[in-house]
Amino acid sequence: MSTADAALTQKFDWSSESAAARRRRRHRADRRLRTIGVVAISIAIGLLGILIVSLVSTGYRAFVQTMVTVPVYVDPQFVNEDDPSKGNYRAIVKGTLETLFPEVTDPREQRELARLLTNNTQFMIRAKVVADPKLIGTTFDIRVPVSDPFDQLNKGVIDRDLPEDRRKINDKQIGWYDKLEAEGRVSTPFNWGLFVNSDSRFPELAGLAGAIVGSFYALLVCFLISFPVGIAAAVYLEEFAPKNRWTDLIEVNINNLAAVPSIVFGLLGLAVFLNFFGLPRSAPLVGGMVLSLMTLPTIIIVTRASLKAVPPSIREAALGMGASRHQVITHHVLPLALPGILTGTIIGLAQALGETAPLLLIGMNAFITSPPGGLLDASTALPTQIFIWADSPERGFVDRTSAAILVLLGFLIIMNGIAIFLRQRLERTW
Amino acid sequence: MNQAANAEAPARSAETIVVDDPNMNPIRVAAKDTSVYYGQKQALFDVSIDIPERSVTSFIGPSGCGKSTFLRCINRMNDTIDGCRVEGLITLDERNIYDPSLDVVELRARVGMVFQKPNPFPKSIYDNIAYGPRIHGLATNKSELDGVVESSLRKAGLWEEVKDRLDDPGTGLSGGQQQRLCIARAVAVSPEVILMDEPCSALDPIATAKVEELIDELKENYCIIIVTHSMQQAARVSQRTAFFHLGILVEVGPTEHIFTNPKDERTHDYITGRFG
Numbered sequence: 001m002s003t004a005d006a007a008l009t010q011k012f013d014w015s016s017e018s019a020a021a022r023r024r025r026r027h028r029a030d031r032r033l034r035t036i037g038v039v040a041i042s043i044a045i046g047l048l049g050i051l052i053v054s055l056v057s058t059g060y061r062a063f064v065q066t067m068v069t070v071p072v073y074v075d076p077q078f079v080n081e082d083d084p085s086k087g088n089y090r091a092i093v094k095g096t097l098e099t100l101f102p103e104v105t106d107p108r109e110q111r112e113l114a115r116l117l118t119n120n121t122q123f124m125i126r127a128k129v130v131a132d133p134k135l136i137g138t139t140f141d142i143r144v145p146v147s148d149p150f151d152q153l154n155k156g157v158i159d160r161d162l163p164e165d166r167r168k169i170n171d172k173q174i175g176w177y178d179k180l181e182a183e184g185r186v187s188t189p190f191n192w193g194l195f196v197n198s199d200s201r202f203p204e205l206a207g208l209a210g211a212i213v214g215s216f217y218a219l220l221v222c223f224l225i226s227f228p229v230g231i232a233a234a235v236y237l238e239e240f241a242p243k244n245r246w247t248d249l250i251e252v253n254i255n256n257l258a259a260v261p262s263i264v265f266g267l268l269g270l271a272v273f274l275n276f277f278g279l280p281r282s283a284p285l286v287g288g289m290v291l292s293l294m295t296l297p298t299i300i301i302v303t304r305a306s307l308k309a310v311p312p313s314i315r316e317a318a319l320g321m322g323a324s325r326h327q328v329i330t331h332h333v334l335p336l337a338l339p340g341i342l343t344g345t346i347i348g349l350a351q352a353l354g355e356t357a358p359l360l361l362i363g364m365n366a367f368i369t370s371p372p373g374g375l376l377d378a379s380t381a382l383p384t385q386i387f388i389w390a391d392s393p394e395r396g397f398v399d400r401t402s403a404a405i406l407v408l409l410g411f412l413i414i415m416n417g418i419a420i421f422l423r424q425r426l427e428r429t430w
Numbered sequence: 431m432n433q434a435a436n437a438e439a440p441a442r443s444a445e446t447i448v449v450d451d452p453n454m455n456p457i458r459v460a461a462k463d464t465s466v467y468y469g470q471k472q473a474l475f476d477v478s479i480d481i482p483e484r485s486v487t488s489f490i491g492p493s494g495c496g497k498s499t500f501l502r503c504i505n506r507m508n509d510t511i512d513g514c515r516v517e518g519l520i521t522l523d524e525r526n527i528y529d530p531s532l533d534v535v536e537l538r539a540r541v542g543m544v545f546q547k548p549n550p551f552p553k554s555i556y557d558n559i560a561y562g563p564r565i566h567g568l569a570t571n572k573s574e575l576d577g578v579v580e581s582s583l584r585k586a587g588l589w590e591e592v593k594d595r596l597d598d599p600g601t602g603l604s605g606g607q608q609q610r611l612c613i614a615r616a617v618a619v620s621p622e623v624i625l626m627d628e629p630c631s632a633l634d635p636i637a638t639a640k641v642e643e644l645i646d647e648l649k650e651n652y653c654i655i656i657v658t659h660s661m662q663q664a665a666r667v668s669q670r671t672a673f674f675h676l677g678i679l680v681e682v683g684p685t686e687h688i689f690t691n692p693k694d695e696r697t698h699d700y701i702t703g704r705f706g
């Protein structure tokens with residue numbers, strides 16, 4: 001050891017007070033950093049908790065629906081036996097109410113009484129009769145939703161103790177409802193209608209089926225466009241493109257594209273797909289195409305990152321064996337990158353599922369009462385349905401908005417769960 | 431080695447000193463005035479060398495002197511590096527390997543490569559070996575392929591160790607086994623030349639001994655070129671040795687000659703450990 005080395009060790013005294021103080025300061029900084037992290041996580045989880053709690057506390061009501069079971073006499077005089085779809089079913093409903101409440105005779109009161117049942121009761125009866133014409137002339141029980149105010153009454157949202165003029169329903173109507181309840185005709189089963197019905201003007205009938213199918217179609221289109229195109233673009237950029245100013249420019253633009261506000265894509269879709277190409281408004285096809293503009297950069301970026309993460313030694317091994325470029329990519333690089341690509345794609349699709357603004361611009365917020373039969377049928381999507389309902393004044397829609405958000409969140413959780421599952425399942429170590 | 435520190439002061443020549451060997455096998459690979467540039471930077475200067483078949487030629491020299499660069503020219507792996515340019519002539523069986531009419535895919539099948547770090551594919555042991563024969567269509571049916579896999583693994587001295595677990599991932603083997611798997615993989619396409627870039631640098635002495643033994647057996651059929659930092663290894667396995675320094679091929683000749691009687695001052699300094 002030279003003298004210089006000796007001087008160095010002597011000069012630094014690890015056990016001195018100043019060294020100890022410096023170490024203490026460093027430990028304090030460690031603890032501070034950790035505390036900040038814990039606080040940040042707590043804030044994030046807390047906010048998420050508030051969101052979920054507020055949604056659940058209003059949304060849970062929409063997952064059950066107040067129903068009433070009433071006897072229906074299908075009077076042959078009101079129904080055309082050759083074509084049961086034609087007939088005066090409104091009169092049949094009236095008859096039902098008259099048998100249940102013979103004491104109500106005043107026409108005005110009868111109208112108030114009729115508001116107890118959902119407006120579509122007559123159509124539900126007709127559907128049953130059309131399905132089974134033998135019912136004509138018989139009496140059968142049918143379970144129909146009560147109209148929204150009575151649903152809210154049953155759920156305790158409408159307060160009986162309020163003065164009559166400050167409620168949507170009067171004391172007499174409450175009396176009739178109580179009579180039905182006393183007869184054991186009222187039930188509150190799980191609200192399957194939320195998932196099998198489409199939108200309706202009446203909250204008690206409105207469901208998400210159309211929106212779910214619309215979102216599914218839009219995501220399908222989005223996936224079919226952005227997945228192959230994204231992977232092909234990423235493979236080209238990563239594996240084939242020369243590294244020069246042009247590819248740098250493309251790279252910067254793709255990254256920018258990922259950050260463009262989604263409403264801009266909506267405007268683009270409106271201008272190009274609808275106005276220029278004349279594709280139909282409100283169609284899931286157009287929705288999916290617009291969403292794919294947003295998903296595409298995400299998929300390209302994720303795919304490139306996954307391709308980059310494949311160790312170069314694997315490429316060299318394959319090239320060294322005499323594999324051609326495309327064999328290296330299809331046999332080795334892509335399979336190894338696939339878990340990352342799939343994870344990124346699912347996360348991109350999940351983002352697209354929640355995207356609202358571009359869909360509003362291409363008219364996927366129309367009022368549509370049946371699920372789309374194909375890619376070109378007018379449709380809504382889950383987020384736009386939420387948007388529509390959030391805009392509706394009826395009390396029932398407030399609950400349904402929250403419920404729809406919960407359904408959307410449920411789908412998002414499922415998709416992200418699949419992404420995590422795939423990542424853990426397919427991930428390889430080398 | 432030191433006892434050979436020769437009395438006559440070795441010269442420092444700009445030309446490559448070539449010590450000929452009358453018993454040398456016919457030439458398989460030859461380079462003539464090969465220069466390699468990485469962008470503006472020249473990494474190899476006018477390298478000319480003849481490499482005989484059915485023998486082992488080792489490349490030695492200090493780090494960064496261009497051994498790997500030259501090795502990678504021989505199967506054109508440098509093509510994959512952006513900005514890398516090769517000038518001069520390299521021939522395999524008297525055919526210019528940079529000739530546009532020569533398919534690089536074919537060249538790389540004929541000139542196999544084993545890398546410094548074992549790099550098996552993350553696939554089964556079987557698929558690792560079968561990959562080359564499959565892409566080059568060397569086996570027409572399953573039993574033929576099975577035969578190729580077995581004989582390749584036997585040549586690499588790995589068969590006994592893995593014959594019961596051919597479906598296990600190749601990445602699950604030990605480092606030494608992985609390197610022999612990579613050698614078996616290279617052998618499976620019946621190459622004419624096998625390039626090895628420091629094949630033992632990630633291995634322990636026992637695995638190294640196995641690989642060296644294997645190289646010794648393979649040289650009966652193949653032209654082998656090995657880059658190594660271990661002069662003992664070069665002395666043990668190779669018949670000819672080439673010494674590179676700062677991108678220049680300084681001296682090439684029979685191994686015992688290079689180690690006992692180097693003609694160039696730089697070779698002498700290197701093998702006696704004066705720099706490196």
Ligand SMILES: Nc1ncnc2c1ncn2[C@@H]1O[C@H](COP(=O)(O)OP(=O)(O)OP(=O)(O)O)[C@@H](O)[C@H]1O
Binds near residue numbers: 473492497498511
């Ligand atoms: N991809 C590359 N891009 C630019 N320069 C490179 C590249 N690869 C190698 N070089 C340069 O070329 C020279 C020779 O490198 P090479 O890898 O051939 O050395 P080597 O003899 O194999 O060294 P080592 O024994 O450390 O492996 C070095 O100066 C190195 O910096």
Ligand SMILES: [Mg+2]
Binds near residue numbers: 497498499627
């Ligand atoms: Mg090297």
